[in-house]
Amino acid sequence: MRAKIYKVQFIEAVQDIYDAMEAESFFHLILEEKHKMKRIDLALNPDFVFSEKEIQEWNLILEELKKEIPIQYILGTTEFFGLKFKVNENVLIPRPETEELVEWIIQDLKIQGFKDLKILDIGTGSGCIAISLAKNISNSKVYAIDVSPEALKIAKENAEMNQVEVVFLEKNILETNDLEMHFDIIVSNPPYVRNLEKQEIKKNVLDNEPHLALFVEDDDALIFYRKIAELATKNLNEDGRLYFEINQYLGEEMIELLHNKGFQDIELRKDIYENDRMTKAVLKNNH
Incomplete structure (x- = not known):
């Protein structure tokens, strides 16, 4: 079947959700992940055909989408700060x-x-913050903590995939004194x-993403x-800075x-959606 025809059927199949x-x-x-084709590639190759086996694979993905499983979990990857990250049900999907x-x-x-x-980075999850900082700030030594061994496994794979060095530590921050x-x-x-x-949270997030990391x-x-x-x-040096994403x-x-x-020097910033979303604070005279 021509990919362009399947695309119409695909969109119709999930239009209720x-x-x-x-x-x-x-x-x-999915096209990019499975066939390494960008939107422009399909436009330039309108007669591109999916094989029977490929149609079956697409249909399986379609069934998972109908169950409102996030596309990032279905594909097992997502993009964050221009980098590729593995994700599964043990880590939040980076936002x-x-x-x-x-x-x-x-x-x-x-x-x-x-x-x-x-x-x-405390509560690293997929490692997206720690790895993005390690990738973009040369000569830095980056550490990352999480309570979940399953999350740390994914984070370590992501650091390796993105060719950065991060020291990962399994720790319950609420039980840490120093x-x-x-x-x-x-x-x-x-x-x-x-x-x-909770009522503000979309069903696909509520049903699939780890509550330990959300609530x-x-x-x-x-x-x-x-x-x-x-x-x-x-544990901050003098003039050290503390950054948070917030409710x-x-x-x-x-x-x-x-x-x-x-x-x-406490600063509150809004995100792209005009919500109060992050803070920065400086620790001075820490001696």
Whole structure:
């Protein structure tokens, strides 16, 4: 069957769940992953044909999409900050907002021109933050912590695939009293979705992505931020910086928390969707 004809059928098959634009983007993601063809390649080769075996493979993917399994988990890969990452049900799918956090750190470093930095990523998941920083900040030594051995396995594979060196450590940050070394930058995108916000979460996320990495209790939504900020006061170098991705509804609370822990130059930034999404704070006079 000609790929162009199958594309029409593919979009129709999932139109009850996804809008046409999203379904079309799925089609092209699969085309690139399975056939190494970009959108332009199909346009230039309108008579490209799928074999019977390929149609069967596509139909299996279609069935998984109908179950609202995220396309990234179906394909086993996603892109983040221009790099390719393996993902599965043990790690969160990296989000565009998190790319903005990485970009912020890199831009800050370009302005200040630090060398030989020690960077720590807490709750690394797929390793997307740590690996993107290691790839883009030369002469840095990057460390990454996660509580999940399954997540760390994926993160290590991703570091290898992207040809960077990251030191991965299995650790429960809530049970950690000291990070045992000093860092210039600590960054974290910890669990921050409150149970009361579950109704805002899409079904495909709720049913498939790891809840351990997503949710916190309503009555203590900042538990991870408080703990990481406490550790940072002990384990950041002087003028070291703490970056967080945050719950969009808790921007003011985050500023207050960081202020109470003794941080200065606290900055709250919005993401591309105009939600309060990330903070930066500086630790001064840490001696």
